[in-house]
Amino acid sequence: MNFPSKLIEDAVSEFEKLPGIGHKTALRLVLHLLKQQPQQAQQFVDAISRMRREVQYCRECHNISDADLCAICSGSKRNHKLVCVVENIRDVIAIESTQQYFGLYHVLGGVISPLEGIGPEKLQIDSLTRRIEANGIEEVIMALNPTVEGDTTIYYLSKKMEHLPVKITTLSRGVAFGAELEYTDDMTLARSISSRLPYENYLVQR
């Protein structure tokens, strides 16, 4: 594509570096910003550079935070004996959005994946075992994605915690709400039958 302006070309190529943004979309976004009032474009730029400059990671759970200790870790209404282990920040946001979980989190920063060169030493695992020992955590919920890498990581973590007096649980697997049995994969369907629940529990979950 021939751009009539080097400035536009630079801005487009920066947008293109973002995931899922192609050439034409990048151009559309740049021309949109160009059409806005200068202060609106300035606001966009400011929000991003402030975010990049000032955002911190919680020293306890490694979640993003505006302070040294995040709002969840410093929350007085939270159950400080319960920790939910997740892969990344997006998972924290997803679980928080359910408004049904009141414990703390621990963000690993990834899962063990030899193919991508991610070994246990690259993840926040030591700080997890330290936290369990120091704070007397009673239960750790492994909320990792049901993939080979996720399961490997759960297995590794459970071995690491064997000597600690902590209960390890995982998310329940089964047919999703709103899903149709006909289109549910075999493994999930089989698991949902073998780990079937008394009807009273179903009503409570609902």
Add this chain to the structure above:
Amino acid sequence: MNFPSKLIEDAVSEFEKLPGIGHKTALRLVLHLLKQQPQQAQQFVDAISRMRREVQYCRECHNISDADLCAICSGSKRNHKLVCVVENIRDVIAIESTQQYFGLYHVLGGVISPLEGIGPEKLQIDSLTRRIEANGIEEVIMALNPTVEGDTTIYYLSKKMEHLPVKITTLSRGVAFGAELEYTDDMTLARSISSRLPYENYLVQR
């Protein structure tokens, strides 16, 4: 969605204002920028604010430009007697990408659309007639989209130029290269038959 950080929330809400960017995409883009090296995020922000601050509009054709007069208007290899009228900058980029057009442009900045409150006075029409008179333009190509608004604008412009010694042409309409007759709409197909070309012309176009 509950964000663990106000900084992230602000950046996400700025990204969400861009066209075609929803809530989850905005979050993905922000977390991507957060994962990058600080200098890369800085580069992104700099390219956008420089673009917004420094970009100019060509005083002749209203195309975006890095200088007072754009590279096309000041090009010595361009045909300065031929002007192609387009709706916006994206159309200039599309036509330039064909590498088959060597005249100048005139960016209207929109088309006449009473529904959206865009009257002729909001478009760069006066400067077009001024240009034609001052520079002795010989032909004006109306390269507007084949919509009601586009056709209305072409009609309005042609009336405005009636008294000027300039030839007015429009883009040819017909079956697109690679299109199938079976799926071409009636109007286009009818037009492509009524304005059929001698075979020699077809070979040249190709």
